[in-house]
Each structure stands twice: as C-alpha cells, then as structure tokens.
Amino acid sequence: MTAPASPTKVRGETVLAVEDLVKHFPITRGVVFQKQVGAVKAVDGVSFELRRGETLGIVGESGCGKSTLARLLMRLETPTSGRATLEGRDLFKASGAELRRLRRNMQMVLQDPYTSLNPRMTVGDIIGEPFEIHPEAAPKGSRQRRVQELLDVVGLNPEHINRYPHQFSGGQRQRIGIARALALRPEVIVCDEPVSALDVSIQAQVINLLEQLQDELGLSYIFIAHDLSVVRHISDRVAVMYLGRIVEIGTEDEIYERATHPYTQALLSAVPVPDPEQRDTRNMIRLVGDVPSPANPPSGCHFRTRCWKAQEVCAHEDPAAVPRAADPHPSACHFAELRA
Amino acid sequence: MSQSAVHPTPASPTPEGGHLLEVRDLHVEFRTSEGVAKVINGVSYHLDAGETLAVLGESGSGKSVTAQAIMGILDTPPAVIRSGQILYQGRDLLTRSEEQRRQVRGKEIAMIFQDALSALNPTFPVGWQIGETLRQRAGMSRSDARRRAVELMDLVKIPAAADRLGDYPHQFSGGMRQRVMIAMALAMNPKVLIADEPTTALDVTVQAQIMDLLADLRRDLDMAMILITHDLGVVAGVADRIAVMYAGRIVEHADVRSLYKAPAHPYTKGLLESIPRMDVRGQQLSTIRGLPPNLMRIPSGCPFHPRCPYVQQVCVDVVPHDLVLGDGRTSACHFAQEVHDDSAR
Numbered sequence: 124m125t126a127p128a129s130p131t132k133v134r135g136e137t138v139l140a141v142e143d144l145v146k147h148f149p150i151t152r153g154v155v156f157q158k159q160v161g162a163v164k165a166v167d168g169v170s171f172e173l174r175r176g177e178t179l180g181i182v183g184e185s186g187c188g189k190s191t192l193a194r195l196l197m198r199l200e201t202p203t204s205g206r207a208t209l210e211g212r213d214l215f216k217a218s219g220a221e222l223r224r225l226r227r228n229m230q231m232v233l234q235d236p237y238t239s240l241n242p243r244m245t246v247g248d249i250i251g252e253p254f255e256i257h258p259e260a261a262p263k264g265s266r267q268r269r270v271q272e273l274l275d276v277v278g279l280n281p282e283h284i285n286r287y288p289h290q291f292s293g294g295q296r297q298r299i300g301i302a303r304a305l306a307l308r309p310e311v312i313v314c315d316e317p318v319s320a321l322d323v324s325i326q327a328q329v330i331n332l333l334e335q336l337q338d339e340l341g342l343s344y345i346f347i348a349h350d351l352s353v354v355r356h357i358s359d360r361v362a363v364m365y366l367g368r369i370v371e372i373g374t375e376d377e378i379y380e381r382a383t384h385p386y387t388q389a390l391l392s393a394v395p396v397p398d399p400e401q402r403d404t405r406n407m408i409r410l411v412g413d414v415p416s417p418a419n420p421p422s423g424c425h426f427r428t429r430c431w432k433a434q435e436v437c438a439h440e441d442p443a444a445v446p447r448a449a450d451p452h453p454s455a456c457h458f459a460e461l462r463a
Numbered sequence: 464m465s466q467s468a469v470h471p472t473p474a475s476p477t478p479e480g481g482h483l484l485e486v487r488d489l490h491v492e493f494r495t496s497e498g499v500a501k502v503i504n505g506v507s508y509h510l511d512a513g514e515t516l517a518v519l520g521e522s523g524s525g526k527s528v529t530a531q532a533i534m535g536i537l538d539t540p541p542a543v544i545r546s547g548q549i550l551y552q553g554r555d556l557l558t559r560s561e562e563q564r565r566q567v568r569g570k571e572i573a574m575i576f577q578d579a580l581s582a583l584n585p586t587f588p589v590g591w592q593i594g595e596t597l598r599q600r601a602g603m604s605r606s607d608a609r610r611r612a613v614e615l616m617d618l619v620k621i622p623a624a625a626d627r628l629g630d631y632p633h634q635f636s637g638g639m640r641q642r643v644m645i646a647m648a649l650a651m652n653p654k655v656l657i658a659d660e661p662t663t664a665l666d667v668t669v670q671a672q673i674m675d676l677l678a679d680l681r682r683d684l685d686m687a688m689i690l691i692t693h694d695l696g697v698v699a700g701v702a703d704r705i706a707v708m709y710a711g712r713i714v715e716h717a718d719v720r721s722l723y724k725a726p727a728h729p730y731t732k733g734l735l736e737s738i739p740r741m742d743v744r745g746q747q748l749s750t751i752r753g754l755p756p757n758l759m760r761i762p763s764g765c766p767f768h769p770r771c772p773y774v775q776q777v778c779v780d781v782v783p784h785d786l787v788l789g790d791g792r793t794s795a796c797h798f799a800q801e802v803h804d805d806s807a808r
Contacts, residue, residue, distance in 0.1 A: 184666035184667070184668065184669075185637075185666055292754050292755075294754070295754075322521040322522055322693065322755070323521060323693060323695070323734055323737060323738055324521060324733065324734060324737055324750065324751040324755075325754070326737070327737035327738070327739075327748040327749070327750040327751075328750045330739070330748055331747055331748055331750060334747070349666065349667070350739075351667065351741060352696075352738065352739040352740060352741045353739050355739065355741050356739035356740075356748065357739075379741065389668060390667060390668060391741070393667045393668045393670070393671040394667055394696065394741055395667075395670075395671075395674075395694065395696025395697050395699065395700050396696055396699060396700075396740075396741070397695040397696045397698075397699045397723065397735065397738060397740065398699055398723060399699040399700075399702075399719045399720045399723050400720065400723075400724075401699075402699065402700060407671060409671065409672065409675070410668045410672075413636040413638060413639070413669070414636075414666075
C-alpha cells in the first residue's frame with residue numbers, strides 16, 4: 124500500500140521474535156523465612172513472530188497472561204526463561220546504553236488514559252519526556268516543534284501544548300498517549316487494551332488513527348484486547364491465549380473463519396452480534412465453569428477441564444501448537460477440527 | 464355479541480396505570496461547584512409486564528441516573544429532580560414518602576450493578592448478605608433465611624450452593640459474584656429487575672452465561688427487565704424494545720428488530736456504523752465526529768447537532784420533538800424520516 128518507512132526496512136521481515144517465553148510469579152509463604160510454595164504461571168511458554176508493518180492481535184480472557192506478556196516485552200518484568208529478539212538483538216540480555224537503544228524502538232500505549240498521564244505535567248512535557256531520556260532523538264532547540272508535530276499527527280490542536288490532561292476527554296487523552304509512544308519513532312508499539320476504556324463513538328476514531336499511523340510510518344503493532352470484533356478489525360494475524368499459552372495463531376481469516384481449537388471456537392461464538400435477526404439462529408457454544416487458576420493449571424491441555432472434546436490423552440499429553448490436518452495453521456489441540 | 468361491550472379489549476393502554484412502570488418527562492440536574500449539569504432533560508419511557516427494555520447510551524448519557532431515580536437511590540444533593548413523574552402501577556413514586564418507597568425498593572423493583580465486587584460487602588459471607596434482605600424485610604428467622612439463600616443461589620446456578628454459603632465475595636470469580644448479586648436482587652421476588660451494565664466487567668464467555676441466566680430468570684419468574692448498557696451486541700441478544708439516550712434525552716425508541724434494520728436517528732445510525740463487526744470486515748470504520756456534549760453547556764436546539772451529518776439551521780434553532788414513525792417508533796430528529804429511509808436503503 125504505502126512505501127516502507129525507510130529503504131533498508133522491508134515490510135514483512137521479522138521485527139520481533141519471541142521464543143518460549145515464560146514468566147512465573149512465585150507464591151511465597153512465611154514472613155521471616157519466606158519459602159516458595161508455588162508459582163502463578165502467568166506466561167507459560169509463548170512463541171511468536173511479529174513482522175514489519177503488521178498488526179498481531181492477542182486475545183484472551185482476563186488472567187490469560189496477555190498483559191504480563193506485554194510487560195515482559197517492554198522489560199517491565201524479568202522473564203523466568205525464554206528469548207526475544209528485536210531486530211536481531213537480544214531483548215533480555217541488553218543492558219545500559221544498548222537497552223536504552225532497544226527501548227527507543229519499542230513503545231507502549233496503555234489502557235487507561237486517565238491514570239497513564241501524569242496530571243501535574245502539561246501535555247507538552249508528557250509527550251516531550253521521552254526526549255529527556257533520549258536526547259539524541261530531538262535536539263534541545265527543536266523539541267517544542269517536534270511535540271507540536273506529534274500533536275498534529277494524532278489529530279490534536281498543536282496550540283494545546285501547555286494544557287493539562289484533565290482538560291482533555293478520554294479519547295483525546297488516548298491520543299496524547301499515542302503521541303508519547305510515537306515520540307521516539309519506534310518500530311514496534313505494544314497496545315494494551317488501547318480502546319477498551321473508550322465509548323463506542325470515540326473508539327472508532329482511535330482505531331482509525333492507529334491504522335492511519337501504521338500506514339504512514341510503517342509501524343508494527345502488538346494489539347492486546349479482549350474485544351474480538353475490534354481485534355478482527357485491526358489485526359493481520361491473531362494469537363489466542365488461554366492460561367499463559369497461545370492455543371491458536373494464524374491470519375485474521377484463519378482464526379475467525381477457520382478456527383480449529385475448541386477454545387477459539389467457543390470464544391468467537393460467545394461474542395454478541397449486533398443483529399437481533401441472528402438471535403435465534405446463532406449457534407453458541409456455551410462453556411461451563413470459570414477459567415482455572417493459573418497457579419494450578421490443569422495437567423496436559425490447560426483447556427481440557429472446560430472442553431467438550433476432552434479425552435484421556437488431553438490430561439496426559441500437552442498438545443503442541445502445530446499446523447493441523449483440518450487447517451494448516453498452528454493449533455494446540457489433539458482434536459483440532461473445523462467447526463461444523 | 465354484547466361480549467365485547469362488557470369486556471372491552473384494551474386497544475390502547477389506559478392513560479393511568481396502563482404500564483407497569485412509566486417514566487414521564489423526567490428532569491434531573493446535578494448542582495456542582497462548577498455549575499449546574501443538566502443530566503436528564505425530559506426522559507420518558509415505559510415498561511410492560513414480562514418485557515425487556517434496553518436503555519442504550521454512552522457514558523454521561525443519563526441512562527444510569529434515570530435508573531437511580533426510579534430506585535430512589537440518587538444522591539440528593541448534588542442531584543435534584545426538577546420535574547417529572549415515575550409511575551409504578553399507576554402511582555407516582557416521586558410523591559411518596561421514603562418509607563413507602565422503601566416498600567417498593569427491592570420488593571417491587573430491584574437492581575443489579577456493574578461492579579459486583581464493590582456492590583458486595585467484603586466483610587460478610589455471601590450467604591449472610593443474601594439472607595440479610597430476607598431477615599430485615601420479610602422477617603424471616605435466621606435458619607429460614609439461610610435455607611432461602613441456598614435456594615436463591617441454586618436458582619442463579621451457583622454450583623454447590625450450600626457449601627459456599629459461608630464464603631466471602633473475594634472467594635468467588637467475577638461471574639459468580641455477579642450471580643450472588645442477582646440472587647440478592649431476586650430475594651423479594653421483584654416484578655421489575657433493573658440491570659445496570661451487568662456484564663461490562665466480565666469476559667465474553669462469562670458474559671454469555673450471565674445474559675442467558677438473566678433471560679431465563681426473567682421468563683421463569685415473569686419479571687420485566689430494564690437492561691442498561693452501552694453494548695449494541697448485548698442489546699441485540701435479549702431486548703424486545705430499545706430506548707437510545709443522548710445528552711439526557713431519549714433520541715430514539717423502537718422495537719429492537721426495526722431499529723437495527725433501519726435506525727431513524729443520526730446518532731443511532733452513527734453508533735451502529737462505528738462498531739467493528741466480526742461478521743463484516745470493512746476497511747475503515749465510520750466515526751461520529753466530535754465529542755459528547757458537556758452537560759453544563761448542552762448545545763442549543765438538538766443536542767446532537769454539532770456532531771450530526773444531517774445538520775441544518777433548524778437543528779441549531781429548534782429542539783426536535785419525538786416524531787412518530789409508525790409501529791410506536793419515535794425519533795427526536797427533524798429529519799427522522801430521511802435518516803430512516805437512508806438507513807433502510
């Protein structure tokens with residue numbers, strides 16, 4: 124569609140590769156002599172690749188580990204094990220100046236536009252703060268101009284540079300958060316539920332902005348959300364997470380039209396369709412029970428306790444996320460098949 | 464042949480007491496240090512026995528405040544009910560004493576809220592909390608209240624109810640907590656259940672379970688339900704009729720099927736077009752331009768006019784009345800017929 128951000132950067136090459144990423148939060152008992160009695164397996168072996176200029180959607184219910192995954196990628200948490208490379212450089216081994224350089228290339232947009240902006244700082248200071256840490260990104264004299272450019276890019280009035288966050292609406296604040304993420308011209312932006320706090324009429328404006336910026340700047344997005352309709356709209360590929368693992372990953376079409384994992388199928392079927400004519404004809408899979416605790420996930424396939432296809436083998440053998448006969452995209456189910 | 468003269472079939476609902484619950488021309492404002500916010504500006508809607516009415520709107524549209532006025536749980540001050548009537552079985556609740564309203568609250572009209580964790584008391588077991596209503600209001604003994612609490616927990620399909628009576632709210636998952644709150648609301652067998660964003664805090668698979676449960680309970684217990692939500696998908700799944708609110712007014716009112724087929728207010732039309740659809744994947748989402756109005760400075764004429772693609776001079780000058788479009792549909796838009804015909808195309 125549009126030209127790549129720069130001639131050396133080819134659209135479609137891998138920007139970020141994640142291999143077998145694990146994050147276990149220890150559960151400890153005792154005050155003086157703490158000992159570990161277990162672990163919350165928030166992220167339990169996640170692998171994927173993100174290509175330049177694409178959006179990878181990550182969906183799953185609360186507690187599936189999608190936000191921990193985001194925090195790991197931003198190095199806000201230290202992984203228990205696993206590897207991630209950003210443009211070929213190891214994300215978790217970097218430190219000091221190298222880490223700072225890597226961080227320039229990966230930025231984050233947060234869910235809540237009310238708590239993610241410091242109320243005591245002006246918009247100009249908020250968006251310009253990244254330049255304090257990375258002075259090479261914008262020389263001192265040019266910062267104000269650069270901030271105003273950024274405000275313009277996200278559709279805010281550049282003259283409002285001296286206003287405070289409370290003078291903006293929720294949607295406008297989310298634009299400020301996006302401007303801050305763009306300040307250092309990153310390659311990858313991790314969006315953690317960027318529109319879920321916004322009203323429907325405002326949500327569409329922010330989604331369109333994210334899409335437009337991607338086209339213009341050649342950005343890659345990791346788009347974490349629980350709203351499956353929004354994820355389908357914005358994503359090129361989608362990963363479905365359940366209890367710390369990716370159970371199915373594929374193109375938007377493969378996941379939404381040809382899902383082979385029972386969890387994906389149930390999740391999709393539960394999404395309310397804004398069409399009353401489909402009320403009686405819809406074929407909804409009703410899952411029973413709640414998501415088990417990530418501190419004590421079921422053996423074998425994590426989903427087996429709620430799965431209507433579960434057999435003996437599911438309790439013993441961990442299904443690998445590999446292409447299945449039913450459809451050639453990775454699906455972690457022993458009995459992967461298309462929905463009838 | 465004289466049968467019809469003796470027992471006339473009610474062709475139209477009688478003016479007084481025709482509806483189970485009716486809100487008439489309600490005006491509510493909030494007096495704050497920064498000024499007066501006109502939160503409800505002439506809301507009218509009704510609810511008949513056994514039906515589900517969805518009240519749809521974005522934050523600040525006044526959908527929850529209307530419900531709180533019905534329940535009599537508005538904080539006054541800062542809220543002031545300026546005018547209007549809330550008729551329950553033909554009698555105006557707003558003119559009744561607090562004691563009389565207490566008799567209606569819970570017993571006749573009950574409410575469930577979005578955030579079950581903050582609606583429940585963290586320091587008491589759920590069985591005790593469900594039983595509290597029964598002991599206080601129905602004068603039940605502790606053991607009777609306990610027994611009834613188990614029945615109610617069974618009714619809302621909480622597994623192993625008898626064993627979980629002594630558990631505290633934090634020991635339940637989000638979906639189970641919402642069930643506990645529903646059980647509390649049902650304790651006095653209300654005729655009307657107001658559900659204020661009952662599934663907004665829940666995951667989709669749990670949301671589907673709770674909406675199923677609410678629909679089943681409404682049918683089995685023959686209640687009427689007001690479902691307050693911002694989610695067009697949830698409305699499409701359960702509601703019979705829908706009232707769309709914007710800036711403290713009902714801008715469109717219709718039965719659900721005809722509204723989704725052809726909205727007759729530009730705001731409803733804009734909303735339906737701006738939601739990403741899982742079944743239809745478009746290139747770009749259409750948006751409603753601008754922002755919802757500041758309730759301290761509501762635009763002149765039609766409050767939606769600064770954001771409306773159909774805007775004309777008349778919209779700036781004149782407040783539109785409800786235009787009737789047949790089948791009891793109304794739309795508060797000067798160009799309702801045009802919008803409807805455009806949507807139907």
